[in-house]
Amino acid sequence: MSTNGALNRKLRMGLVGGGQGAFIGRVHCTAAVLDNRAALVAGALSSNPEKAKASAPDYDIPPERAYGSYNEMIEQESKLPAEERIDFVSIATPNFTHFDIAKTALAAGFNVICDKPMTFDLAQAEELAALVDKSDAVFAVSHNYTGYPLVRQARAMILAGELGEINAVRSNYMQGWLRTRIESDDQKQAAWRTDPSKSGAAGCFGDIGTHAYNLARYMTGLLPESMSCHLKIFESGRKLDDYGQAVIRFQNGALGCVTASQVSHGRENDLSIEIDGTKGSLSWRQEEPNQMIVRRNGEPHAIYTRDPNAPFMNELGAAACRLPAGHPEAFFEAFANVYRAAFDHMAARATGEKFDRNDTVYPNVNDGVEGMYFIQQSVASSAEDGAWLPLAHKRARR
Numbered sequence: 001m002s003t004n005g006a007l008n009r010k011l012r013m014g015l016v017g018g019g020q021g022a023f024i025g026r027v028h029c030t031a032a033v034l035d036n037r038a039a040l041v042a043g044a045l046s047s048n049p050e051k052a053k054a055s056a057p058d059y060d061i062p063p064e065r066a067y068g069s070y071n072e073m074i075e076q077e078s079k080l081p082a083e084e085r086i087d088f089v090s091i092a093t094p095n096f097t098h099f100d101i102a103k104t105a106l107a108a109g110f111n112v113i114c115d116k117p118m119t120f121d122l123a124q125a126e127e128l129a130a131l132v133d134k135s136d137a138v139f140a141v142s143h144n145y146t147g148y149p150l151v152r153q154a155r156a157m158i159l160a161g162e163l164g165e166i167n168a169v170r171s172n173y174m175q176g177w178l179r180t181r182i183e184s185d186d187q188k189q190a191a192w193r194t195d196p197s198k199s200g201a202a203g204c205f206g207d208i209g210t211h212a213y214n215l216a217r218y219m220t221g222l223l224p225e226s227m228s229c230h231l232k233i234f235e236s237g238r239k240l241d242d243y244g245q246a247v248i249r250f251q252n253g254a255l256g257c258v259t260a261s262q263v264s265h266g267r268e269n270d271l272s273i274e275i276d277g278t279k280g281s282l283s284w285r286q287e288e289p290n291q292m293i294v295r296r297n298g299e300p301h302a303i304y305t306r307d308p309n310a311p312f313m314n315e316l317g318a319a320a321c322r323l324p325a326g327h328p329e330a331f332f333e334a335f336a337n338v339y340r341a342a343f344d345h346m347a348a349r350a351t352g353e354k355f356d357r358n359d360t361v362y363p364n365v366n367d368g369v370e371g372m373y374f375i376q377q378s379v380a381s382s383a384e385d386g387a388w389l390p391l392a393h394k395r396a397r398r
Contacts, residue, residue, distance in 0.1 A: 004037050004347035011038040011346055012085070014077060014110070016070045016101050017092035019046030019055035021188055024115060025092035028142070029059060031335035032090065032113075035322075037343050041065060042086050044073040047097075070101050078108045087346060088138070091115055094192045095200050099124040102139075106131050111138040111346050113339065117210050117375060118368030120200045125372035129395060132357075132365045138349055140342040141371070143214045143363040145271060147337030149306045149329065150292040152361075153317025154275070154282055155219050160314075163277030166220050169248075169256040170274045171212040174267040178204075178242050181235050196239050201379045203240025205231055208271075209260035209378070210371045213246075214363065215273055216258070217370065221398045222250040224391040227374075231382040234263050246378055248391060289330055316361075338362045358397060366395040 004011060013032050018025015025045070032038045042065040046052040049068030056066030067073035070089075077085045088111035091101050099119045105112050106128075118141050119125040132139045145151060157163065183190040192198040193207055200206055217224070226249045231241035242263045248256035261267065271286035280296040290306040307325035308318045320337050323329055341362040348355045357364060373393040381389045 004343055004350075006351045006353070007347040010036070011087040011343055012042075013038050013040045014073055014086035014089045015040055015043040015045065015059070015092065016073070016089060017045065017115075018043070018059070019048075019051050020058070022046075022092070023189065027332065027335055028090045028092045028113070028115070030332050031144075032339050034332065034336040035340055035343075037340065042067065042073055042077055044068065044070040047093075071104060074104050074108050074110070077110075087111060087350065088113060088342075094198045095206070096120045096198045099128060102128055103131060106135050106137055106139075109135070109137065111342075111349070113140045113142060113342055114368065115142050116214075116363075116368065117200065117206055117371050118365070119372055122369070122372045122376045125369045126395075129365045129369050136349060138342055138345045138357070139365045139368075140338060140360075141363040141365070141368040142335065142338055143211060143218070143367060143371075144331070144335040144338055145211055145215050145286060146218045146363055147320060147334035148284075148286070148289050149308075149317050149320035149337075150284055150289065150304060151215070151219060151334075152320045152337075153304065153314055154284060154292060155221070156314040156316040157282075158219060158275065158277070159221050162279065163275065163282065164279030165252065166222055166250075166254050166275060166277045168254060168274075168276040169216045169220055169222070169250075171216040171256070172259040172270070172272050173208040173212040173261075174259070174264045174270040175208065175262045176264045176267040178235065178238075178262040179265060181238060183238075194238055194240050199240060200375065202231070202244075202375045203238070204242045204260050204262045205229075205244040205246075205378050206240075206375045208262070209244055209246070209258060210374060211271060212258045212260055212273075213248075213374050214367060214371060215271065216248075216256055216275075217367075218363070219273065220254075220275060222252060222254055222256075223396055223398060224256075225249045225251045226388050227377055227381060227391040228386045228388050229378040229381040230386050231378065241382075244378065244382070246381075249388075251392070289334070290328055364397075366397045369393060369395045
């Protein structure tokens with residue numbers, strides 16, 4: 001059995017969401033157990049109690065720990081002896097439910113890994129961050145694209161100055177699955193994402209635009225200053241944006257562009273980023289995650305491959321690899337890297353070790369607040385015909 005530092009046992013996971021017909025809950029579970037550092041032992045897998053319990057065998061959750069609601073799970077798990085109860089709660093549910101689940105879990109002393117966007121609106125995000133501050137719990141947000149080895153490789157290179165001063169960032173996330181109004185046919189994933197009462201103030205920009213923005217922030221460390229945004233509904237009758245573009249001014253004078261679409265024919269999960277610096281530039285695509293191109297004028301283009309044993313890999317990039325070069329690592333492994341980094345801190349908390357909850361490898365509650373601020377300001381700017389609005393939140397971290 002793999003250990004968690006001095007803890008010398010697996011961390012125990014309680015999953016909220018992920019019942020029959022869901023997608024991301026299964027991903028959370030797979031990522032959490034990938035490195036044999038955690039075990040799924042309890043769950044409240046659906047807001048429908050019958051469905052929640054019927055889904056439990058799919059995860060090998062024993063009947064006595066298959067709960068009908070998250071409140072029941074947290075209440076009953078809190079009553080168990082310390083050596084049996086869950087260590088953390090993973091939240092894999094629609095946006096509007098995140099806050100109450102996370103708040104309840106924190107109040108009971110459990111660590112939390114929450115899907116993004118972190119909450120329904122900015123007010124909830126700021127309140128949740130204050131609760132995290134008052135606790136000693138680990139709180140991670142599953143911006144999973146930060147877990148790719150070459151994303152972390154690029155972050156370390158940029159922060160070390162290898163690209164010089166960053167001048168420009170272009171981050172795009174293109175999909176096409178909402179080209180027609182499949183939500184009208186009660187397609188589960190589309191229905192809640194296009195419903196303002198469940199998704200929040202933004203549709204496409206809240207769902208995937210936040211990923212593109214978070215990736216730019218994570219890789220460059222640039223602090224934002226202001227933004228101008230235009231959101232659009234192209235499918236008539238839809239209530240939330242299905243396309244959007246934002247221009248971002250960073251505090252160092254750099255410019256950024258974020259484009260997100262869910263109505264581009266044939267696009268699947270095409271998240272890509274290009275970063276220009278005074279000494280070089282780089283580009284990376286999520287659909288081809290094991291290669292990154294670095295360019296410098298007058299030199300051959302360099303293709304960085306994901307190779308943990310290569311001398312060009314830095315410590316942050318190599319540490320995110322599990323396989324030798326040539327064996328593709330992708331979505332599950334990147335997701336698992338977020339969990340693995342959070343597990344390091346959960347183990348430290350359980351054994352009384354001190355750790356920095358602000359400067360973390362994994363996205364934390366501050367990144368979650370920033371994501372909600374990005375959504376709020378995007379919607380507000382678009383409502384004012386692209387007006388320039390502030391984007392620097394007090395909790396922004398480098």
